[in-house]
Structures are given as C-alpha cells and as structure tokens.
Amino acid sequence: MAWREVNFDGIVGPTHNYAGLSYGNVASAKNRGEVANPREGVLQGLEKAQHLMSLGMTQGVLPPHDRPSLRALRAHGFTGSDREILASAWAASPALVANVTSSATMWTANAATISPSPDTADGRTHFTPANLAAMYHRSIEWPVTSRVLRKIFPEGERFAHHDALEGGTHMGDEGAANHNRFCDDYGGEGVALFVFGRGAFENASDLTYPGRQTLEASRAVARQHGLRDKKTLFVRQNPVAINAGAFHNDVVAVSNRDVFFYHEDAFVDPDTLERDITVAMGEIPVRFVRVPRAAVPLADAVKSYLFNSQLISTPDRDGMTLILPSEVAETPSTKAYVDGLLSSGGPITNADYLDVRQSMRNGGGPACLRLRVALSDDDMSALGANAVLNQELISELQAWGSKHYRDRLMADDLGDPLLMEESFAALDELTQILHLGSIYDFQQ
Template sequence: MAWREVNFDGIVGPTHNYAGLSYGNVASAKHKGMAANPREGVLQGLEKANHLRSLGMTQGVLPPHDRPHLKTLRDHGFTGTDAEMVAAAWKASPALMANVCSSATMWTANAATISPAPDTADGKTHFTPANLAAMYHRSIEARVTARILKVMFPEGERFAHHEPLVGGTHMGDEGAANHSRFCADYGEAGVALYVYGRGAFENAADLTYPGRQTEEASRAIARMHATKADKTLFVRQNPAAINAGAFHNDVVAVSNKNVHFYHEQAFEDPDQLDRDIQAAMGDVEMQFVRVPASAVPIGDAVKSYLFNSQLISAPSRDGMTLILPTEVEETPSTKAYVDQLVRSGGPIRHADYLDVRQSMRNGGGPACLRLRVAMSDDDISAMGSNSILDDKLLETLKVWANKHYRDRVALEDLADPQLMEESFKAMDELTQILKLGSVYDFQR
C-alpha cells in the first residue's frame, strides 16, 4: 500500500488583515496597520499549493474560519442583530474586534498535532487540535478546527480525534509548528520530536518573548497519541531563538524523512539532540543540515523565514526540495547559503522561491500555511470531504475567491457589517464546495 505526505494548505480568509496581534512575531509587529489584500493572499496560497501539485505532491486545502466570530462577541455580552453586535463591539473595543476578525487560521501548521498510523499503538492516525492558548485571537479557533478535522478525517477504524488540551497557557499547545517526525519513508514507523519553549510551571526568566509551547502539553499529546517512548523525544527550544522572534520551532527548523535542516541556535545543545535522534532512528541514517550563525545570522533566518520553508520529497525530482518564500532570495546571506546548499551534493538538491507576501507580512511562510499528514491511499479514499486539490477544485476555488474577496482590507474595515456579510456568504459557499457540512457557528 502506497504512502505519501499530503500537505493541507490553509485558505486565506476574507477578513485577512494586519492588526499586529501576535506578540513575539517580528513580522506581525512590523506590518501592523498596513492594508491587506485578502484576494491576493488567497490566490498566492492556491498558487503555492498548485506548484506542489506540479511537482507530483498530493495537495489538500483547509478552510478558513468564520470571522468575525460572533459567538465570542456574545460570550462577551454583546446582544442584538449580527450587525448591531459588530457596531457595538467596534465602539467598545476595536482591539477585541481585531481579535475576533483575525484570519490567522490560514496558518494551519498550528491547527493540530498529528501522529500517523505507523507511529501509534492502535494503528490509527491521531489528531489533537491545538488550544493556541498563548494568543487570544487564536485561542478561539480550537472548537471549529476540531469540527473541520472530524469531517475531513472521520472517526473510526483509521482516524482518532482528541479534545484540545485544557489548562490555559500552562498547557499551551501550538500544534505541528513545534512537532517534527523523522522516518525512512512515510509508511514506516517514525520518531516524533516535540519542541517546547518552557515548562508549564516554571518562571522562564531567560525569555523576552513568551515560550508558547510547554513541555507538559507536549508530553500530554504524546501520551494521548500513544507513540512509543523510545521513538518520542522532547527538547527545549533555545531561548535565544525565541527572543530573536522564533516564536515557533518551525521558524528555525524543518524536517522531512531522515533530514533535519535547522539553525545552529535553534536548540541549546544541538550535538546531543543529533545523537538522540540518531539513536531513536536506529539503523536509519539521519542527515543533519545545521546552518551556522556565521553564514546565516539568526536575525536573517527569522527575517527571511529560511527555515519556515517546506522540505519535500517531490516524486518528479531527485533529492529533496525546499519551498521558500521570495524573501529568502532577497536576503543576501540566506540566498548565498541556499545556493551553496543545492550545489553541495547533499540531500537538499532544489530550491523553489514562491511569492506568499500577504502571509509573510503577518509572520507566516510556506511551512505555516500547511498541515502535513502522512497518509496511505486507503486513508485518502476514506476522507469525508472534497479537500484534495485537483484541476477542477483549483479552478473552482479561484473563481470563488475572485467572486467573494476584497482586494483591500484595512483595520477600520473590520467595523463594516458588509464585510461580515461578505465573509459569511463566502464561507457558506465554501463549505458546499468542500462538502464539509455546517461546521461554522453562524451556520448552526
């Protein structure tokens, strides 16, 4: 039975804006207040997904959430019609409205942690939606994310679903952005690496920015997914990386199969981590590509999102391919390093630069935009939605986006009830296209 890595890309939402909500995310803060272009954003994302298809990859999509999130406004005591609530909330707290209008669900690397069937005790693929407790605008996502995943991957003999972790920021879980899997091939048993920023009950005095993922949350997910103890590793992210703006590990590290590509300042003791990963992999030889700070300063790595790239095994190519944002090409140190890397004869042989600027300005590169799932052909056949991209679905989504999305959204536009109506109409049509049913709160 054939296995493959399927990348499910988040579709940029109609309320995509630059409110600068993500503390510790340098790009988000830098572009706060700029006008965004949601239509360009969704089309850039679809183009990226289609590029992976052109390389022979299996590509899926995940829908955005319903924004503004009216249930949250009701939970805050706002009443009346939908339009009245939006107007009252904007008047009372523009900051609250910015949070409930956030389109950050487009970064689906944060949607959930996934342990594929070859790694789990019961032979099922396990999903735990991230609670995203560190940031308010993301903490309201988990319930709808869980609904969507349960429709796409129906509970039963192949897929198992868990509730998001409770416990607030003490049990902060940021999903696959802090989780890597190493394996010889996707259908073979692998090694899970959980990277955390702090302990749940410690005073992390060495952190300027918050360590969003806690060790206790990572260990809880590993227990729920029942992965083998000798194939599950936990390591703390280097505080220096977090303080430089690497709010998730996928800003300074990325992996694929038996290759780990990371900045030398990503982990406090990279030599020991290399040894631990190799020991867990046994006879499968790991290839570690450690990028020195002398070649790429940590600031350049964060600014360009060199490591927030996708590292893939494209069926149409020999060796692995990095899917990089154009910002890497425009940063001298990272461009020089990538040029040298692909010439070196190592495991990474190709570099493709793609324009995802609408996402990058809010601090999300190609890796943020995708949730990867190792799946068999039978797993794909068992999916409960129309989420795997083909020519027909791609064209349908492009027409849909051009029909419903604005080409400009500024912060003051979030007060416009018409934007809400446009957004809900788009989401209602999208659930029909993707055959998801009534997953949104406004549909219930």
C-alpha cells in the first residue's frame, strides 16, 4: 500500500492585514501598519500549491476562519446585530477588533500536531489542534480548526481527534511548527521530535521573547497520541534562536524523512541531539545538514526564512527539494549557501524559489503555510470534504479569490462592516466549494 505526505495549505483569508500582533515575530513587527493585498496573498498561496502539484505532490487546502470572530466579541459582552457588535467593539477597542480579525489561520503549520498511524498505539492517525495560548489573536482559532479537521478526516477507524490542551500558557501548544518526524518511508514507524521553548513551571530568564511551546504541552500531546517512548524525543530550542526572532522551531529547522536541515544555533547541543535521533532511528541512518553560523548568520536565517522552507521528496527528482521563499535568493549569505548545498553531493539537490511575500511580510514562509499529513491510499479514500486539490479545484479557488478579495487593506479598514459582510459571503461560498458544511459560527 502506497504512502505519501500530503501538504494541506492554509488559504489566505480575506481580512489579511499587517497589524503586527505577534510579539517575537520580527517580520510581523517590522511591517506593522503597511498596506496589505489580500487578493495577491490568496493567489500567491494557491500558486505555491499549484507548483507543488506540478512536481507530483498531493496538495490539500484548509479554509480561513470567519473574521472578525463575532463569537469572540460576544464573549466580551458586545451584543446586537452583527453590524452593531462590530461598531460597538470598534468604538471601544480597535486593538481588540484587530486581534479578532487576524488572518493568521493561513499558517496551518500551527493548526495542529499530527501523528500518523504507524507511530501510534491504536494504529490511527491522531490530531490535536494547537491551543496557541501565547497570543490572544491565535488562541481563539482551535474550535473552528477542530471542526475543519474533523470534516476532512472523519473520526473513526482511521482518524482520532482530541481537543486542544487546557491550561493556558503553561500548556502552550503551537502545533506542528515545533514538531519533526523522521522515517525511512512515510508508511514506516517514525521518530517524533518535539521542540519546546521553556518548561511550563520554570522561569525562563534567558528568554527575551516568549517560549511559546512548553515541554509539558509537548509531552501531553505525545501521551494522548499514544506515541512510543523509545521513538519520541523532546529537546529545548536554543534561547539564542528565540531571542533572534525564531518564535517557532520551523524558523531554524526543517526535516523530511531521513534528512534534518537545521541551523547551528537552533539547539544548544546539536551533537547530543544528533546522537539521540540516531539511536532512536535504530538501523535507519539519518542525514544531518547542519548549517554553520559562519556561512549563514542567525539574523540572515531569520530574515530570509531559509529554514521555513518545505523539504520534500518528489516523484520525478533525484534527491530532495527545498521550496524556498524568494527572500532567500535575495539574501547574499543564504543564496550562496543554497548554491553550494545543491552542488555538494548531499541529500538536497534541488531548490525552487517562490513568491509568498504577502505571507512573508507577516512572518510566515512556505513551511508556515502548510500542515503535513502522512496518509496511505486507504486513508486518502476515507477523507471527507473536497479539500484535496486538482487543477479544476485550483482554478475554481483562484476565480473565487479574485472575485471576493480586496486588493488593498489597512488596519483602519478592520472596522468596516462591508469588509465583514464581504468576508462572510466569500467564506460561505468557500464552504460549498470545499463541501465543508456549516463550520463557521455565522452559519449556525
């Protein structure tokens, strides 16, 4: 039975804007207040998915969430019609409206942690939506994320779903952005590497920016997924990397199958980590590509998002391929490193540069925009909804985005009731295209 890794890309939402909400995200802070182009953003994301399809990859999509979140505003005591709620909230706190109108759900690497069936005790693929407790604008996401995942991966014989972890920031869970899986083949038993920023009940005095993922949250996800102790590792992210703006581990590291591509400063003791991974993998050798700071300074890695790339195995190419943001080609140190990497005879032999600038300006590269799920042919047959892409669906989504999305959006526009109504109309149509049913609060 054949296995594959399916990338479920987040569709950029119609309220995509640069509000600078994410403390510790250098790009988000730098571009705060700039003019965003949601239409360009959604089309760039779909073009990325289309490119991966052209390489023979199986691609899916996850929808944006309903924004502004009227459910969240009602929970803050605002009442009345939809327009009245938005008007009252905007008058009271434009900052609150900016938070509940964020389009950060496009970064589906934070949607959930997934453990495929070869790794779990009950032989099912397990999903835990991330609570994203560190940032208010993201902490409101998980209920809709859970509804979407349950529609696409129906609970039952093949798929198991859990609620997000309780416990606030002490159990802060940021999803797959801090999770790597090593394996020989996607259908073989793998090794899970959970990366955390701090202990839940410790004072991380070495951090300037928050360590969003806690060790205790990572251990809880591993337990409820039924992962095997000998095949599960936990390692702390280097505080130096977090303080440089690597708010998630996928800003400084990415893996695929038996290859681990990471920056020298991603972990405090990379030699020990490599030994631990090697032991856990047993007879399956792992190929480590450690990028020295002398070649790529940490600041350049964070600025260019060299490691927030997708590392993929394509059917028709020898070696692995990096899907990189165009900013890597525009940064001298990273471009020189990638050129040397491709000619080194190592496991990474191809690099494709893509334009995802609308996402990058908010601090999200190609890896942020996708949720990886290892699936068998039988798993694929059991999927619900219409979320796996083909050319016809890509074309329909491109036409949908071009029809509904604005080409200019600023923070002051978030109080516009017309934007809310345009967004809800677009999402209502999208649920019909993707056969998702009534997943949004405004549809209830």
